[in-house]
Amino acid sequence: MPFGPVGGRAPGRSVGGPEVIDVVAIAVEELRKHYGPVRALDGLSFSVAAGEVFALLGPNGAGKTTAVEILEGHRRRTSGHVRVLGYDPATGGREYRERIGIVLQEAGFDEAFTVRELVRFYRGGYPRRLVVDDVIDLVGLGGKRDARVQTLSGGQRRRLDLALGLVGDPELLFLDEPTTGFDPSARRRAWDLVETLRDLGKTVLLTTHYMDEAEHLADRVGVVVAGRLIACGAPDGIGGQARASSEVAFRLPDGVAVAGLPDLGGPLVAQGAGWQVRTREPTAALHRLTGWALERRIVLADLRVTRPSLEDVYLELIGAEGTPDEAPVVGTGVS
Numbered sequence: 001m002p003f004g005p006v007g008g009r010a011p012g013r014s015v016g017g018p019e020v021i022d023v024v025a026i027a028v029e030e031l032r033k034h035y036g037p038v039r040a041l042d043g044l045s046f047s048v049a050a051g052e053v054f055a056l057l058g059p060n061g062a063g064k065t066t067a068v069e070i071l072e073g074h075r076r077r078t079s080g081h082v083r084v085l086g087y088d089p090a091t092g093g094r095e096y097r098e099r100i101g102i103v104l105q106e107a108g109f110d111e112a113f114t115v116r117e118l119v120r121f122y123r124g125g126y127p128r129r130l131v132v133d134d135v136i137d138l139v140g141l142g143g144k145r146d147a148r149v150q151t152l153s154g155g156q157r158r159r160l161d162l163a164l165g166l167v168g169d170p171e172l173l174f175l176d177e178p179t180t181g182f183d184p185s186a187r188r189r190a191w192d193l194v195e196t197l198r199d200l201g202k203t204v205l206l207t208t209h210y211m212d213e214a215e216h217l218a219d220r221v222g223v224v225v226a227g228r229l230i231a232c233g234a235p236d237g238i239g240g241q242a243r244a245s246s247e248v249a250f251r252l253p254d255g256v257a258v259a260g261l262p263d264l265g266g267p268l269v270a271q272g273a274g275w276q277v278r279t280r281e282p283t284a285a286l287h288r289l290t291g292w293a294l295e296r297r298i299v300l301a302d303l304r305v306t307r308p309s310l311e312d313v314y315l316e317l318i319g320a321e322g323t324p325d326e327a328p329v330v331g332t333g334v335s
């Protein structure tokens with residue numbers, strides 16, 4: 001298989017010692033899924049190292065859920081190669097499912113169960129298990145142990161989803177939009193929890209529409225558009241693949257007119273008491289700006305360059321690819 005070492009903060013990787021090849025937890029190559037004429041996945045390839053937190057990003061309809069469901073073993077692929085923890089999810093059966101945890105966007109629960117009863121019930125399905133009350137505490141539902149599911153708020157239900165995904169002590173956790181509907185503090189707690197899981201050496205594959213979440217949690221992100229991976233790398237490193245614009249900002253002294261400035265590679269926009277320009281060539285813009293200022297002995301207050309955020313990069317990437325929310329359609333009905 002052509003999967004080499006992959007990035008991320010995998011445990012057990014030594015720096016300066018003997019070379020350690022990361023263990024690949026997830027390997028996906030040329031994955032295709034056709035629903036009739038719709039190509040939901042159209043040659044998707046990526047790999048995730050053991051111990052890595054990997055985020056799949058992409059617009060609605062890009063194919064993320066389809067990919068994750070194939071990896072979970074819940075959906076059949078049309079073609080391509082998939083290996084997760086050494087198993088083919090399509091044939092791994094119970095043995096495979098016991099080693100993974102799945103947190104769905106909307107799991108259906110029996111509303112009459114209490115939190116503790118439900119977690120205990122799910123725990124019964126796994127050979128490796130965590131202590132019921134520990135898991136409930138871990139997801140911050142300690143105060144709701146004996147509450148019936150029907151009385152939980154939307155955010156509390158999502159935390160219960162998390163508890164059910166964790167109770168089998170999985171090596172790999174699939175998190176589908178884990179914090180949708182969470183209030184800001186519940187979101188922070190969920191992030192802390194994912195970080196705890198990483199510290200425990202778990203591999204996490206998450207999908208999210210929140211760029212700050214991916215930036216905060218993921219070792220690497222993969223951007224999927226129309227069923228293909230169009231960019232992949234560390235959240236602060238994929239900018240180079242998008243050539244998203246940096247922002248150069250500064251203030252001019254009183255009496256200096258903005259009209260006299262050289263071309264900085266983009267339109268100047270007033271920002272509070274100062275000015276900013278967005279440019280893909282921040283080095284050149286800075287050179288022209290500071291050269292101009294030095295020649296005139298002008299001091300530029302608050303001069304700063306801000307690199308593009310993951311959101312800027314993401315929007316640039318999916319904008320360049322176009323047609324979000326639409327999978328490509330083929331002429332023939334292959335499924």
Ligand SMILES: Nc1ncnc2c1ncn2[C@@H]1O[C@H](COP(=O)(O)OP(=O)(O)OP(=O)(O)O)[C@@H](O)[C@H]1O
Nearest residue numbers: 035038040059060061062063064065066067326327
């Ligand atoms: N069971 C199905 N039958 C037919 N088409 C489907 C089916 N499931 C998904 N699709 C189509 O496949 C494409 C990918 O859908 P998918 O749900 O995987 O996207 P997604 O990236 O998870 O989107 P979102 O961010 O909205 O959850 C879409 O065009 C969708 O309409």
